[in-house]
Amino acid sequence: MGVESVGSSPRSSFDLDENDPETALNPHADENDTAVPLFPLRRLDQDGNHVGSFPLAGSGNAMSVYVTMHRIRRLLVAAIDDTYTLDELRAPHMDRLLVRPLVDRLYNPGDPALVYCLVANRVQFLRPRSNEAFHKGINESRALLCELLATRLLRRFHEDHPGRPGLLLLANILVSGFDPCDTAPEPVRSRRPRWAIQERGGHERKLTALELAIISESKMLIKSPACQLVVDAVYKGVVVYTPLSFVDFLPDHYRYHPVSLYEPRRAALLNHRRLIVPQLRNIIELVHFAILLVLYMLTVAHYGFGGDMSGVRIYETLFNVFTLGWVLEQFAAVVEHGWEVHVQNLWSFLDVTFVVIYATYGLIRSVELLLADDPFYALPALCTAAPVLLTRIAFTLMPDNIVFIALHAMMRDFTRLTFIAIWCFAGFVMALLLLARTSGDLNVGVTWATITKWLLWIWFGLDGTGIERAADFHLILGPMLMITFAFLGNTLFLTILVAMLTNTFSKIISNEAAEIQFRRAVLTFQGVKSDAIFSYPPPFNMLALLILLPLKLVVGPAAFHHINVAAIRFINAPVLLLISLWERRQLWAKGSKTRRLKFWRYLKFPSLSPHRDIQAVFSAEPPPDVIDTLEKLDPLDELKAELELVGPHTPRDSTRQSSRRRETSDSSSHRRSDG
Template sequence: MTSPRFNKLVIRPLIDRLYDEYDYSIVYCLLANRVQFIREQSSVVHQSTSIARANLCELLAIRIIRNFQEDNPGLGGLLTLSKILVEGFDPFSGAPEDIQTSGRYPQWPIQNRGGHERKITALELAIISESKNFISSPGCQRVIEAVYQGWIVYTPLSFVDLLPNHFEYQPVSLYDPQKAPLLNHRRLIVPRSRYAIEFMQYIVLVVLYILTMMHRGTNALWMYETLFILYSAGWVLHEFAAIIEHGWTIHSQKLWSFLDLTFTLIFTIYVTIRSCEVLIKSMETGMALNFLCLAAPVLLTRLAFNILPDHIVFISLHAMMKEFLILTFLATWCFTGFLLALQWLATGDESTTIPGDFTIIKWLLWIWFGLDGTGIEASVQFHAILGPGLTIAFAFLGNTLFLTILVALLTNRFSEIVISETVEIQFRRAVLTFEGVKSDAIFAYPPPFNLFALAILLPLS
């Protein structure tokens, strides 16, 4: 698609037909079509066609946003580009009345959006479709930098708000410090300020966690543990509100989203076990605190991600983690058959000592990770011929073949990211910027005060 002939015969005629300096929705429409084509590529028959159409839509969006940038210089041009990228568009705009009525059903039945129901921005579509070349274009980067620094202000369109604040809707506009009040609380939703605030909140969470674990077994444990539980509950509420505001698809693009989800799971299980210990008056067992120890590698790793969000290693880890988990899940699912075969094989031979299920799983794990070959030596306990045959086949498939495929897959993925390092960094910065602009009033209350705000203001709203 980058050849001069294709550009002359296809790209330029399409741009001349689609570009209109007064039509700001064309970029949104192109990216919406790209999202649809990407979803259609799951069909094997039309996969190559759908991918080509999706890439064509992104290429056209890049060229059109470039034309808007060239035709609109200065601050006025920045405002124009911002309206194209971060102002919401209605997908049913211009449709017949019956289609508009049937299509505009409420996202959240008890919330009135004041005319902004189901509007989506072009930048959000670019993130969902992973249009990294479009996001790295100069025009798009100019808007992202302006939003990040707070030069462009607006009220974002959210999916669901815990504490809706829709009566203060602010359209996309340039920030004028001379007209702004001295203490402007809306400056707290500027992504640069928001990132610093959330980083400090996370530091407090880590400090409370360390103090709780250091005072384990002392008389001061109850005080630090109470503070940690209250603050962590508020922090989990903050993360939950961030997820439902823009959806999991956007939130999962953050580098540390899977770490936040892991800590939330650990904290939930810890609170559940701790509550049971309090009810049955067996807090001396310390089972809940033992489980809470698992949060240490998660919290400290997440801290490293926060300190170096633009480092290519962390970006690669985020990208490779999804493929690693999928491949590991598939391998575990397939290798479960070996476990069942050995269990049933051992059950059928009553003349020998039958190893327990835990022992069989331990042997298979050792073979899988290449730690020990005890399972191969003891496989004759299952069957003189079939037992060694199954374990040796598992060793070939689980250790040799699986690791070869895994290393090749992750190496290829890492090479792709390193080649497009600048594009990947700009894409992650766009995700942080877009999600950093908040509309939910719950974000105005830091943990743990957001818990009290939710308990008091939600019934009143």
């Protein structure tokens, strides 16, 4: 969606200490704060000449993304030629011999694309390839090393650039778009997919490091303090930017808003860009879903309690109009970043299930309207969506609940294994159906539905009718098929299913903090919307699509942008006014709280504390003569050399050394016995 320069500013200021990275999330500023510079990238053109610069003092020249990606891949292929676990890669010996030298070699304070290139290599290493099945374990080890290096580099960026400029740099590293083929030769560019690309003023075909981290499930990188600092800032709206998307239903890319820090004092009163702040966006979407749930309950409850059909038609019409707009919003969310990112959302499977139920209801209702006016079958089909909607509201209210996170992961395993089971056990239905047709003892009325019902009862251990009637299919083959199905379905399959779900749940519980932070990052990344269709609440988004999209073909980009912004502000005026007043209220409350804290600290007389002497000792560095004395007593260079000589080995090396010692002792004992 387009951005107006009036509504935001590429800088921000803060009340607290700028050297403290945690205070960078404070969106409230001093009046005399200076502008925070952005971080444009230094890039190479086709001839290898530098284009642009990266304004950091003492920074080196940054290579192109294409060259950096191949450089990283070349180093990792040469460094890893065996399978390693994450614990082995993080061992002190491997850290000293492999990880730390690679971090020192790759780190360049003038190149924010390093993390992106590492995560892109991780995605490539994890991509399944049939011709490299033998190297799957090695590629997974290289992918782990990519994530570990990206985490270390991001931490070094965080340590070297504290305060507000550091937060802005970290935000550029994680949420700025990078083109992997920026300086690629023409043969490489010709291999790119030839789908229709929407014009974005030079930002086409770009991806962010955070998006690649979500796709590759780089949970160690996402749970790092530096990444969580950026995620929290984006979630609260402190860091604002124009996101990149795959396809927009209602594109408005007239103005591009770079990554910057939001300043409420300089924002417009009706700032339409606050509608895509994840924290506010989640509240708005929760209200939309609550309206959908209320209309649904009015429709099905009025039908279920036997109300007059005129009332049902009124509620049903309102429900359909609002739900169509809500479904359009969900479909736009899938298209914006692709299915791989959308399925990482905690309640994505519930939304898909409801859309399928609603599509079934819509198809049946359309047929009924053509034949008759009474909803004989459509509304009963719609009633089956109640468990989905009520469960979805619980997921939305508690997105950080580890039980819901585990349920989301287990649903994928359950769906995959159930599909395989249905595919395999369909053969039993076909075999029994063919036996029923060839047997004269079985009633002709037995159909595939009856056989499926009997098999399901056997599967869940509810009834044994199928086993009792097995001899009617065939005296020998019928019982054999039924008993085989009971053994495979009720014993083997359920045992495998329970084992898989238990394993998945134990993995999630053992890494609970990382799972919660990963889901929060997914929710934050999906909350920043690029498509202008998300700024229109249902059902106004359908009107915007029907009116503004044809209008875009008639008017120019500037005129369309102004019309679109005016329509968004007019429709969302009450919401935007409440957001603006709330942010200014928070700003005033922050200033009052700071003054109260200063007054309270004055009343507490901190200088009378007996522990102030200890704090005073460590409040400043010792003088040079003391440092010289300490260096003579304990030279740090000699200490580092001693630590390198007696450094610990990896568990693999220790195992190999112990096995060699056992082999040596065994051979010596054999020699003594032979002698």
